[in-house]
Amino acid sequence: MSSGLCRKRLLVAMLVLVPILVVVGIATYAAHLRATASALIASASEIRTIEDAEREMAAWKARGGKEFWTESEHPDGDHNYDAAIDNLPMARLRVVEATIVRVGITMNERTLRSVTVIESTGWYPVASVWIQEWFDTDMPDRFHVANKGRPSRAVLQFPSTLPDAERRKGFALNTACLVKPKGCRSADDILPGVWLLAPKS
Numbered sequence: 001m002s003s004g005l006c007r008k009r010l011l012v013a014m015l016v017l018v019p020i021l022v023v024v025g026i027a028t029y030a031a032h033l034r035a036t037a038s039a040l041i042a043s044a045s046e047i048r049t050i051e052d053a054e055r056e057m058a059a060w061k062a063r064g065g066k067e068f069w070t071e072s073e074h075p076d077g078d079h080n081y082d083a084a085i086d087n088l089p090m091a092r093l094r095v096v097e098a099t100i101v102r103v104g105i106t107m108n109e110r111t112l113r114s115v116t117v118i119e120s121t122g123w124y125p126v127a128s129v130w131i132q133e134w135f136d137t138d139m140p141d142r143f144h145v146a147n148k149g150r151p152s153r154a155v156l157q158f159p160s161t162l163p164d165a166e167r168r169k170g171f172a173l174n175t176a177c178l179v180k181p182k183g184c185r186s187a188d189d190i191l192p193g194v195w196l197l198a199p200k201s
Helices: 003-045 050-064 088-092 164-170
Strands: 070-073 079-086 099-108 111-121 127-134 144-146 153-159
Touching (some): 003 088, 003 099, 003 111, 127 164
Parallel strands (some): 127 153
Antiparallel strands (some): 079 099, 099 111
């Protein structure tokens, strides 16, 4: 067999294999990304006390490095810890819509104030759901849904005293938005049934 024929066959094999390897690599990364985002949201839902928050943050620092959480102070004494997972490497390849999942923990003098989870997708217009669980409030045991930005945006707030079965509904974000080619286009795509969580008048 001539060396020229061998080179041609090698080139054909590379032309076939490279796209396959790229697709497999993207699929593997996408699965890992979605699993990580789901785990971060689940971690946020487990926080009930300062000790829970410290444990979860320590676990994520061990997993994602010391820079995984960013800290900020506010004049009113609030101390925030924020973490984020996004799909920007894939979004830059135009494989998916830019999507980010953020988790924020707010404390004040060793008192847990709130846990916030935000998922937003798209360049413009942006679809997003903002979830906030309050620990230092006497709000009624029910969901409070702000629908000013409906159908693309929703803000969901609830007290930590809400029954666990109800709380789980509030954290049931759709992390498939991170890996869907067209992303999620509405708040209901991001948190299915979000508008049904509003109390009946």
